Amino acid sequence: MPTVKLFRNSHLPFLFKPKQTPATFEDPIKLLKKSADTKNLRLGKAIHAHLIISNQTPESLDIFHTNSLINLYSKCDQISSAHHLFDSMPHRNVVSWSTLMAGYLHKGCAFEVLGLFKTMVSVENLSPNEYVFATVVSSCSDSGRVEEGKQCHGYVLKAGLQCHQYVKNALVQMYSSCSEMEGAMRVLNTVPGYDIFSCNSVLNGLLEHGHVGEAMEILGMMVGECMSWDSVTYVTIFGLCAQLKDLRLGLQVHSRMMKTDIECDVFLSSAIIDMYGKCGKVWNAVKIFDGLQTRNIVSWTAVTAAYFQNGYFEEALGVLSKMELEDVRPNEYSFAVLLNSCAGLSALRHGDLLHARVEKSGFKYHVIVGNALINMYSKCGNIQAANEVFMDMTHRDSVTWNAMISGFSHHGLGKEALDVFHDMLAAGACPNHITFVGVLLACAHMGLVQEGFYYLNQLMKQFGIEPEVEHHTCVVGLLSRSGQLDEAERYMRTTAVKWDIVAWRTLLNACHVHRSYGLGKRVAEVLLQMDPNDMGTYILLSNMYAKARRWDGVVNIRKLTRDRNIKKEPGVSWIEIRNTTHIFSSDDNTHPESSQIHEKVRELLIKIKPLGYVPDIAAVLHDVEDEQKEDYLSYHSEKLAIAYGLMKTPSEAHIRVIKNLRICDDCHVAVKLISKVTNRVIIVRDTNRFHQFQDGRCSCADYW
Template sequence: MQSSSISRQTKLSLLKVFIENKSLRFGKSIHAQLIKAPTFDLIQTNHLINLYSKCGHPGVARKVFDSMPERNVVSGSALMAGYLHNGMPSQALHLIKEMSFEENFEHMNEYVFATALASCSEMRALEQGLQCHAYVLKSGLVFHSHVRNALLHMYFESLSMEDALRVYESVPGFDVFALNSMINGFVGSGRLSDAIDLVSGMSKEVELWDHVTYVAVLGLCAASKDLRLGWQIHDQILRRGIQFNVFVGSGIVDMYGKCGDIESARRAFVELSVKNVVSWTAVMAAFAQNGLFEEALKLFLEMGIYGVQPNEFTYAVLLNSCAGLSALKIGDAFNAHAEKSGYKAHMVVGNALINMYSKSGSIEDARNAFGDMRQRDIISWNSIITGYSHHGLGGEALEAFHDMLTKGEVPTYVTFVGVLLACGNLGLVDDGLYYLKIFMKDLGIQPGVEHYTCMVRLLCRAGQLDKAENFMTYTCTEWDIVAWRTLLSACQVHKYYNLGKRVAEHILQLYPDDVGTYILVSNMHAKANRWDEVVKIRKLMRGRDIKKEPGVSWIQVRGETHVFASEDKKHPFMSQIHDKVSELLSQIKLIGYVPNIDCVLHDIEDEQKEEYLGYHSEKLAIAFGLISTPSGAPIHVMKNLRMCDDCHTAVKLISLVTSRKVIIRDANRFHCFDSGLCSCDDYW
């Protein structure tokens, strides 16, 4: 049969198939026949507009549209949808203005306005969205579910939750899609109590809830960490016999994980009849969110055994797990794997890379990961700002913050934690007060205890401990132990022993079993040679069965973690390590190193103190790194306690004599030692 003899109905059927399968080549053959046809066929031409739009050629679709001797509302609706789906929402809105002047478009339908509102959402064009809303109210189109839901989405994107709520409440009857949109809108804007109220109000319509509703409500339980509500929803799903598709099942796993019930998350995952990358990623995230990073990585290996391939969210979980472990080499491997798989370009992976490299001690790699991102969101900016701040690079952090503002990104609660940390690194008291009391207020961000603690740290860094105490006394917030310890630690550094004693007494009234406070107080007394007081503190600790955590340091070499303690003799290379430590100490003594025996918090002879200092755990770990890694390679060491003053001085000089960069993450912060200097500027 010749193509010219194909019936009109067959052509229409073929065009529908070509549109569905995006078969542009075959669609063009129908287009060629239409051009040769003696009469114009409106319906077939509308299908052609749809075909070119769906196949990513909105320009050709426009040419077809412009060449039509007559058009109807379907023609315009198809072209508008094409513009929107090809990332050209402004052209879609421009087209509706053209259409409104043509008499054939006098009565535009719900699909046109649903597309127009979706375009307003894409552009966050609230003013044009309000104009569309006025028209659909006048025409009665607001009662169509497509239009109503497009209105809701437009207001969500414009952060106009009150307007969205009015739209939701204005149309009678229950619409499950609208309910789902409202729940997700409230959760997305952080209005969790409103979302819970909405869900409670819709409990009578529970029989009409669908899978999407349950996923949305489970997401609400996860965001609000409302385990009780989560149990109720899980029980309701079981009682109603709702089929556990992968999204509902993964939502249950995610809910339990975010609520801290890891055993229930594990059980919910095991009970899933079908597991795909979504459910595997959900259970890995549940473990990672609860600090079980190694278990998350083991699950990834198990996922591979079942032949399930990771996606971008899986890589984000894996990289964030490496961040939790400061496992730089493993993180490097996942970085390479993500790049090979084509997922590295995803923003969620880029953000996780910044986080992993920052927390693993490689701020340069974090900087590169940030620079390589094609697109960035507020998480990207927050990650690099806080990363710089934690590495002592206050200037770089503030520069990134100002770049962010230039790009039009709006700072958040987290942003200002990084900014205030940066001010603390630089001792910028006035700047810190400006950001806290003026900038945040102008943006409507209520400061929290994290911001106030940064301010305490900033005042302490500037040596203004009395002001720090007054700030804590007169600021209305619920101070946690981190803030009080910050002030107490500064009292030790600046030798404000009387203030330190008052602060310690206050902390121990609130937290009588806090081992860190006892250690800080004991150290202060030891530095002042008040050994009787040291004895009293240690006796008090024994009486309350409070034990000091032993100091350990660890280093990863060729994928294996090596752990060191000061008095540990078990390492197979301990003889070579001790020789290397002795060699290093001899070298740095030639350029001025004098052991700081005040750092030995035991009442023993000076000679014993010097020997004791020489084999602190971080010195052992560094020595092992020097004899086990290639010349010139940076050395990354982790330590569970704060570095002592002596080790800090010694490592600065070791970095100089060995021409090696040494990065140590202690209990307080990162220290990057390079050419005799430290990124903390000798304050930690």
């Protein structure tokens, strides 16, 4: 029996006037319902006290008043008091059981709900009604107990209550939330009469589990049935458009919504922003955002993500200062998008500052933030910091493992990548197709041909993963790196894969490295048939002709690119010094400190010549005198950026340079030796990979 504080009798006549006729005084049951609905526990206890006084003992309360009291205490978070009243009842009906079960469901106690249901049907031998079934099935949904949910479904069918709206909705929600989409669709298709709640549940479940085709079928049915959509429907369907990147459908849905009187709250507007962002219409997303009267962290994160997804990394980072002006604090999702934007820009300093804010804000151990930190540090060239974040994470998902494996692989640290992969398997984590791309890249960096084929043909099959073109491309790189170019070509000719430009360019790059000009010409012809305007192919082919001193070939390639109006992207390198980015082009004289930088380059080249540096004039794609070729090589953009970094950073600091093209052979040799004479770690990120130069060696082992 709950402890009830008794009020003075003078307070009670206002609520109850027992001497009046029933038609003239306020019904206690109505007052108890009002107290429960408003969670007014004080008033409810006063009514309870009056009922006890009026009926002499608690046990003498009739079943209707007791059920109302159970409802009151359940809704006021006094479930133990509700259960005590339930136990004290001499007689209980279905409403008594249903009310207490609903209380436990509200409390999140699924096990107690199922226990009460079992006692009700097996001990009390009572027949559940639609409300009991809806409550029990909902408890299975909340706790992910699909087997118990299926048993309840069997009871529902026996009771003939499957057509009741409450029960049908609960069943659809239960199957959807438990990833049993076939069950959800079966209920939806076999039970006549749809409602928007059921359709929303199924749509959400289908999207969460990747069943996009089935979601489109439900959408078509909803349109055909002329159903009235609510805001949840629109949020879900905008999510479907975003997942499909279907701008046309998104525009149609947006137009339909605009013709209704549905209030476009921050959650619905955020879904619209997300849809436009994922469909490549970033400025549509920004326009929606700018028109919002009320913004919350969800809408701020949505517009930041729209910028990021469309490559507007600087604009994404700029959102943070606007958030601060409106006193909006980033959450874990905001930080993840911002950190990934830093990765896109290779903005290490900005990433470091965000990392510090993450620590202060308490989001350090959120998996999504940890993953973004690993990605940011890996792509900004600080693989050691990425590994420190990885080792410090208390929880990891597949993205975490993949990010670290991929990070090590792209930095040429194949052994470390494979070590992480084996740790992943030991931890019981399940690899996916992204995992094996990183693993095969690691094998390629280490020349592990036999191991690579084991991972491709046996281990991937063991995990039920079908190799895709990316995995086969890694195998081409693996064979090429080990010098087996003919075998790589044979693999491409005989494997039933729809090869893309990346795969053929991988083989062409190997022909350039290994100076296999005959094969390189054949591969280039294939590439130019696939894309006659692919500048990368022309550059590699021209480089091969130049190395072979086939200047007629170089001239022909240049004429071909001119005739086809194909322009080469100018090579630039950039370095960040004290929060300022300095950009250099080859033989650049525009920098304010240009003369000092050129002098520094000359000084470095003089120092490395005794170590064996000889300018690789074959890398110069011009038929000029050798002395002039040396001048061309001396002031390539990466050399200028590195020289400036050496001038402006402390002696123990790492030098980090980004280049928009592939680093040339001469610069690669020179930077290895510069790292030795300066005792510096120099990290260069080009279009292919990271090169970490240290003590005269490069992490790529001279293959890239």
